[in-house]
Amino acid sequence: MAVKMGYSGALYSQKRSCMNYANAATVITISDPSGGELDFALADDFSVECWFSTGGDKELVRKRTAAGAGYLLEVSSGKLVFTIEDTSTNETSITGGTSVDDDTWYHAVAVRDAATNDRLYLYLDGASDATAVTDTSTATLATASGLLIGEATAQDAYIGLARVYGAAVSAGEAASIAGGSIVSTLRRKLKGSWPLIEGTGSTAYDDSDYGNDGTITTAAWSTLTYDSVASPETPTGTINGTNTTFTLANDNVDLAGLVVISDSVTLATDGYSITPKGTLELVTAPSTTLTVDYRYYKMTLEAGGFQNWTVSTVADELDVSDFASGEWAEYRTGKRRWTASCENYWLNQGYAYDIDKRLIFVFYHDEANNKSLEGWGYIVSVGNTVVPSEITSGTLTLRGDDLVSVETS
């Protein structure tokens, strides 16, 4: 009997907020902490993680004085570039091979592996984006400069999250965190984490143990955390007048902005159903053409610290007994609806800001094998419990908006 234990589960949700850097003055500043947790010595491993979308060159994470000591992750000449420099002016850079200035969301991890391989690595969307470069440092990288998330220059750019780890993120770990997973061994090595989930205000909270909150100058919060397909997509599936099931190229599909055109006719919402995973079921099979214009959320991340979840699906039971039924009552099911509740140990402030907002939720019961329930839902309540002798905890209650689907891959 292949029963799965609950620790194979997880809860993910679409990230709703990010910072827009269109205003030349917008920047997040984390003052240089006195404990030095954001500085790294000659032998220190560290990594910088960032979710971003940009239409041009943009500094993403900088802790470096001009061209002096420190580290900088940026998009330069359209490519990812990670530069470190020590206090003896030894500078090492690694440049990615992929153009990333196309206004779509990317996940970047820049790694300085000093202890084991003495190399710099660069990962884009969980895969290596450059050949490793030998680190030429001979001294510490420490600088008194604060850490900046997005430099104060105008660019059509968005940053969704920035983190600094006191560890060299491995290739496997880079793939995991690109997929949104929380890696517990990395979590314990966090030196700073600014998930930018607030969506309002002028403080970017640091949810690492260090609590070095950032000050946002000219805050410009945005909910443009999705990508749109470049042109209406022809989904996978046979168009032959009989097949009604098709699959989109991307998952975490938004209901908003969805346009389905079948045989040159724009379908009303009762002409199809779709799952967040991107499975499209049409009422009438297309004979000649099918295109879908849609948004999707690549930045759908594991929601931190959840210890359990329950999803309840209910179908209305309708008594359809009639004179032909005889002595036994007859039933059929009617409208279906779902709710969920989830408890977490980390006080994730983002959900408090996201109350009454519709998000995509992915409830894994077997994450390693991609088995989940996925649905669009509203956060309808957020409860926090803070007791001196107990772990701080929170409870979310969700109400489904449209379907929840069973996904097995």
Add this chain to the structure above:
Amino acid sequence: MADSGPIIGETGTVTLTNGYVSNIKSFTLNQVADEHDITDFASTNTWTEYMTGKRRWSGTYECYLDGTTPMVLAGYDIDGAAMVMTSSTGRTFSGNAVVTGGDVTVNPADPNLVSYTFRGTGALTVA
């Protein structure tokens, strides 16, 4: 088969066409008959009179989720599917049922669990 006394429920089974019935840990089955108070002026003593009306059946069952079998959700078959429950005595209870509820619970300290509620449609046959 004679029911000779208390029976431990260790050999029960549930089948449900196209439903998720893997790793079943328990089931309950309830039958009710509508009760109608037919007390009238002819009911001359102090006691009320009743008759039964429509008969209905419903129940619940719980399963552990496994790594291979896709689960189903409430209302997956709006008109009902064939269901058979077998008790430890070997008795079978069969009929068509609609699934009206499905709760999935995932908790790190426990096996993944799904609990279903169902409502019979039409006759329940006991054999």
